[in-house]
Amino acid sequence: MSEEKKNGEEVKTPVSFIEQIIIEDLESGKNGGRIHTRFPPEPNGYLHIGHAKAICLDFGMALKYGGKCNLRFDDTNPVKEEVEYIDSIKEDIRWLGFDWDDREYYASDYFGKLYDFAVDLIKRGLAYVDDQPADVISSQKGTPTQSGIESPYRNRSAEESLDLFERMNQGEFEEGTRVLRAKIDMTSPNMQMRDPIIYRIIKASHHRTGEAWKVYPMYDFAHGQSDYFEGITHSLCTLEFEVHRPLYDWLIDQLKTGDYRPRQIEFNRLNLTYTMMSKRKLLELVQEGKVSGWDDPRMPTLCGLRRRGYTPESIRKFIDLIGYTKVEAINDVSLLEHAVRDDLNLKAPRVFAVLNPLKVTITNYPEGKTEYVSLINNPEDESMGSREIPFSREVYIEQDDFMENPPHKFFRLAPGAEVRLKGAYIIKCTGFMKDGSGKITEVLCTYDPDTRSGAGSSNKKVKGTLHWVSAEHAVDAEVRLYDRLFNHEDPAGQKDEDYRNFLNPESLKILKDCKVEPSLRTAEPLDKFQFQRLGYFCVDYDSTKDHLVFNRTVGLKDTWAKINR
RNA sequence: UGCUCUGUGGUGUAAUUGGCAACACGUCUGACUCUGGAUCAGAAAAGUUCAGGUUCGAGCCCUGACAGAGCAACCA
Numbered sequence: 001m002s003e004e005k006k007n008g009e010e011v012k013t014p015v016s017f018i019e020q021i022i023i024e025d026l027e028s029g030k031n032g033g034r035i036h037t038r039f040p041p042e043p044n045g046y047l048h049i050g051h052a053k054a055i056c057l058d059f060g061m062a063l064k065y066g067g068k069c070n071l072r073f074d075d076t077n078p079v080k081e082e083v084e085y086i087d088s089i090k091e092d093i094r095w096l097g098f099d100w101d102d103r104e105y106y107a108s109d110y111f112g113k114l115y116d117f118a119v120d121l122i123k124r125g126l127a128y129v130d131d132q133p134a135d136v137i138s139s140q141k142g143t144p145t146q147s148g149i150e151s152p153y154r155n156r157s158a159e160e161s162l163d164l165f166e167r168m169n170q171g172e173f174e175e176g177t178r179v180l181r182a183k184i185d186m187t188s189p190n191m192q193m194r195d196p197i198i199y200r201i202i203k204a205s206h207h208r209t210g211e212a213w214k215v216y217p218m219y220d221f222a223h224g225q226s227d228y229f230e231g232i233t234h235s236l237c238t239l240e241f242e243v244h245r246p247l248y249d250w251l252i253d254q255l256k257t258g259d260y261r262p263r264q265i266e267f268n269r270l271n272l273t274y275t276m277m278s279k280r281k282l283l284e285l286v287q288e289g290k291v292s293g294w295d296d297p298r299m300p301t302l303c304g305l306r307r308r309g310y311t312p313e314s315i316r317k318f319i320d321l322i323g324y325t326k327v328e329a330i331n332d333v334s335l336l337e338h339a340v341r342d343d344l345n346l347k348a349p350r351v352f353a354v355l356n357p358l359k360v361t362i363t364n365y366p367e368g369k370t371e372y373v374s375l376i377n378n379p380e381d382e383s384m385g386s387r388e389i390p391f392s393r394e395v396y397i398e399q400d401d402f403m404e405n406p407p408h409k410f411f412r413l414a415p416g417a418e419v420r421l422k423g424a425y426i427i428k429c430t431g432f433m434k435d436g437s438g439k440i441t442e443v444l445c446t447y448d449p450d451t452r453s454g455a456g457s458s459n460k461k462v463k464g465t466l467h468w469v470s471a472e473h474a475v476d477a478e479v480r481l482y483d484r485l486f487n488h489e490d491p492a493g494q495k496d497e498d499y500r501n502f503l504n505p506e507s508l509k510i511l512k513d514c515k516v517e518p519s520l521r522t523a524e525p526l527d528k529f530q531f532q533r534l535g536y537f538c539v540d541y542d543s544t545k546d547h548l549v550f551n552r553t554v555g556l557k558d559t560w561a562k563i564n565r
Numbered sequence: 566u567g568c569u570c571u572g573u574g575g576u577g578u579a580a581u582u583g584g585c586a587a588c589a590c591g592u593c594u595g596a597c598u599c600u601g602g603a604u605c606a607g608a609a610a611a612g613u614u615c616a617g618g619u620u621c622g623a624g625c626c627c628u629g630a631c632a633g634a635g636c637a638a639c640c641a
Contacts, residue, residue: 013588014580016578040641042641044640074641076640077640080640080641134639138638138639141637142637143567143637144568144636145566145567145637146567146637147567148637175639176639178639189567189569190636191567191637192636197638197639200639216639218638218639218640219640220641223641239570239635240635240636241641243568243569243570243635243636244636245569246569268571273576321577321578321590322577323577323578323579324578325578326570327570327571327572327578328570328633329577329578330576330577331577331590332576332590332591334591335576335577335589335590335591338589338591339590341603345602345603379600379602380603380604420599421599422600423599424599426599453599454599464599464601465598465600466600467600530600530602532600533601535602556601556602556603557601557602557603558602563601
């Protein structure tokens, strides 16, 4: 058990069932007290936050217990895999904060060994070439409740299978005409054991091995053995591979020469409300233009979350919070949002930005005068210092911060009401102007010179404090307000309805006329800020010196919005 | 009508391996505040899917139900 200090007391943080097993294995001296894990992505798409859960476990356990974690690309299917994905996967793992040193492996590194093992199985009568087409093999498999029947080719001679397998690999036969199958048990209640296909003919070029092979191992034939070849002690994977474990064990039984064997432990996959993790469906969103790309800030991909303004720390914290069990759960996004707020609260400098500007003219403030007021950059962290921002006769405030006919408990600006402009003066509303449509176009106020922050002689207190930006000095910006991509908690889990029907039409609102304080002029992509009273925002990749673009990571808790509901 | 796995507040996880069901998020109060943020104090909320059994004592062990998930790609 790990312990951490809290309020001077020792608080035990629970460890997952997986960690308990690892601790037991380590203490019993299994594998010489060694822990070695691996993260095995298929390079056929971008990593999402569900992968982060696996990454944090695979790398995290190795790190915590002085072991190693390999990065291994499961590249057994050349028709679906691309180099483009390999680079993004490596970038995302590093961004999350993990490192595999020089242990970057590929299942394709083992094609030779796997082929030899397959040949060995054939010679030992444990594998055979089946000449039947896919649909026939499939129908002979039976169903979960009905056992399968044996292929007519099951008992052909080892010599014949061997000859055919070699010729399959020489390109003599077309794709789909022959496969190699393990000879296990067609009547097994576990369908994985009903003579699974272990090799198939694929004539596509492989990103690493080129044209060298015409037969490729199935995942089930590559995965467990790859772990074995690399000396992996704990193979951590998700629940759906539970029923594959007996097959992996069977294969390792045929392969192993000593006591060592990887131990597979399955845990629950990450599910998040209002989104989905299916790589295939995420790809559809990209291809159909429902989002701008894999790194659209609404995507649950790591590159999307990064662009949205999430920090690696916040994602790791979230993963830590949800834990690893065998229960299929659906986690509330609000916990993820809590994790970013919690992290950014300590790190993000506070700035003033007005999203929907409303001009306020302070009628008793001298025209042409500018004074600079000092603002704390982060009340949670004194070391972040302070900055000066300009104040003048005309400022912008948020449209929401003024109401002509305010309801009870509205602490902001209204006719006759007083509020503080944060860091500056207390102002009083003396009038306002409307256009023909009834829209408020300008608010008139007077200020009290004795109330300047820090320096004023007045002890006047007001209920409301507003953020603001000096009109003359304001910098224009575009702000993209992101919300959940789907308006259904479990968009992909509805049997009778397509997930596309649950796309949230309001998941992106673009505001083009925002006004931000001058200090933001030099902000660089991915810089993070708290727009005071609004939320956390980060600079988008589209941002330039002349055209600032911010993404809303997450809003601040909004008690007023809650009261208003 | 097979096999495997899983059932603990609204949600996600704990429970020193048989000893008063705890924590976090969320929700609701209140305090404080030049962010209706943060922080602080407090509250509501499960008697552990159900029924038996063993035991002084069961969320943990046993039996039997019930419910949910996974498994029938030449995908991973």
